[in-house]
Amino acid sequence: MELNRKGQSLQLIFFKYLLSVAFGLAVSAGLALLLFTMAYRHNGIVPADATEQSILQNKTKIAETEPFDSSLIPENVGYAYFADDGHLISSNMSAVERKKAVAFLRGEVMSTPSSSFMEIKRPEGVVVTHYTLKPRYTDPWMEDHFPPVNYFFAVLMVSLCFISAMAITVIWARRLTKQLTPMIEASEEIAKQNLDIEIGTSTIKEFNGVLNALEKMKIALDQSLRENWSEEAKRKNQISSLAHDLKTPVAIIQGNAELLKETKLSDEQRGYVDFIAKNSSRISAYAHALVQVNQSSAIKELDLKRVHVPIVVEKIRALAREIAVAHGRPIDESTHTGDGFVSVDYKQLERGVQNLLMNAVQYAPEASAVELLITTRENFLEITVGDRGPGFSDEDLIRASEPFYRGDKSRHSSTHYGLGLYTAKTVADLHHGSLRLTNRSSGQGAMVTLMLPLENSL
Template sequence: MERIVKEKSISKVFAKYIICFCITNILFIAITIFLYGLAFNAHIMYPANYFEQKIESNRDKISKEESIDELIPDRCFYSLYDFNGNVLSGNMTNEKAKDVWQVVENNKINVGNYYYKVIPRKEDICIVAYEIKPSFVNPILNKYIPDPEMFIYIVVLIIFVVEILIFANMFKKRIKKEMKFLLETTKKIQMENLDFEVTYSRIAEINDIIKSLDIMKSELKNSLNDKWEMERIQKEQTAAMAHDIKTPLTIIKGNAELIDEGKLSDEEYKFTQNILTEVENMEGYIKTLIEIMTCDKEMKLKKKTINFDKFICEVINQAESMCVNKKISFETRRGHIPEVIEADKYALKRAIGNVISNAVEYTPIDGKIIFSVCEDSEKIVITIENSGREFTKEELTSASQKFYRGDKSRNSKSHYGMGLYISRKMIEKHGGVMVLENSDILGGAKITYYLHKR
């Protein structure tokens, strides 16, 4: 198929997202720097050396005037000492003031975040402690965000992480969107829906896989078409042969019956009966074979509106007559059912009848069969369960398959695993489901049909 979309390699797609990520970060950093500068110009924030400059501008006044409380900037600390280092006054604690004197005596200008200015006076010495860092002019902001630089670093880090998550999610969605074409193709092939044109994505690596699947799809389609055509021919030949065999069997049976009407010795009578028995077996085999051919074809159901209550009564009457010879107790449990349904009456009766017949065959003499029918909000539920041996683990998964012959069928030469298979096919053609289970009530087998009401 000709590609009508422009494709890119996954590395180019990834590089595009990386470039966008980097550009976004650069823009954000530029905006942050701009706003940072704007905050200083608009007097929202003090620059880092604001208090140092303020102290220097007031140095002469601090050194000369007696009262200096008004000359010391807010958020700065000071202490006055005599020339021997004794604390005279200030807004530092006495202990802190002594520590500051020791620092200055050791010719240090800072400890930790604080820097110290020594201002000699006539009768004493003033030492002012201050920090070199930006701060908010507004005291409330300064109280809750005492370090704007650290706050900005944290905000930048959070935004950086958020950007990574956003771009990673965008990249994931892009890849997921392009992968959708690949998943749709594989799903259709898995379902053996091979009559479709593949749709290509906009990523080269994904398209390479889709192209390989397209080639595989074409090869598989050709292979399956050949297989289906061969199977169709074989079925037609088998069906034709089955019909052809019926003619000589009819002749053999007719001749054997004519011979049987004459005077025969005991040995001749035995041989004649053997011929008639085997002819009947052959007729059963051919009938089963023809049923297989008929069931495997796309049979069109003749659905009509049928009286469901009347239909169930007919099924029950038929089932009760099947149970008479083996003295089987047939119990009916009827819940609320719809008055009418859309169905092929004869196909549905055949499906249910096959299961009841199967239940009768494997229920022991004086055993029991329970037939239940009811409805829920969406479906009609029909259940047939019988006493006797339950399904084996293998039979639960395979008993409704064509030609399956488990332990239950080995006792009957005429049983070729077709009853449950045909029933399942009929129910499926009605849009329903057949489920095989074991009965908790009777200890034997249990088969349930789930049918749509319409």
């Protein structure tokens, strides 16, 4: 069912974002202008036309004062005083600037903001001043060490605009991330098949569309999983029922075969009876194997208990000794563990370790020892069982933990149905651990390690 989730469109969200950026840029530019206006008002910066206004204020005095007084010319202004015949009377200009001044008098050079000239007539000649129309710092030290006022203003404005745009972008990004959170959380929970969740909402219409789709997906997946679980349960029940139903006719066949053996039979007939008995036993073993697989795959939850590692080690060692004594095999034990804790289901753990030990007993040469090594390392309790048998082939190392895999003929018999390592791996997986298969470095014998995660001591 689609929930009624409304919200603003992404188009409107991005339009608001652009408006926010534009507003931030305008505020930044206004702040830069305000700072420079305050600097002008507090005489921190001299306006661009200040030099020109100073010359105009003194223009009359410069033109009429006798004799000519160069102190009336403002600082940082070049001048050249020419007689009517073109003779240079006095100047503080360089030779290049004087040439430009002469060219200005002839009308060959025009004034520009970066190179301005002003002509002031005197009774016996003319004064030409040279200056620039640009703002400057009132403090001489700042004038010498700071960049030009125009450049400084441009850098300040660009910096403020950049900071403003970045700050606004970060704020909007966090808002969008917050709106994405319900989708991310819902996706993660659905991926874990945790469907008993309530999917959140967003203030963005398009995001709500995705959330509605996730809601539909959750419902469909829940229905599908329930159907699959139901079908799987039915299948397992059918297999268990079939395996159970096979026991009676197989028992009858075996019983009749045994009775026939007691009668007078020809050699050919006795061979047929032996064949019937042998294969009925195989059918019974296969049915038992099917029941085992069903039991392994049916385990979904464990009765976990937090146990001190030494206690688990002692239980495993005791189990190993029982199996070794029952099969007349010596056992080599080696234990190097710490004082950590593990969460285990004793019943299932013993089942897994028992399968490893039985595999080792089955594949080890007669009278050879079975090795049991228990260690703690890298946050794992490692239970390793080894034998001196033929070891694993390359294919075995990849597939040996698959159900019913029998692999290399040197490592299976007619009574082996490829369930031991599968069962051990199932137990390891349920404990959030793993099963590792290796061969001895000497090349003689296999090593199987069941790894269980350690917990903190607290």
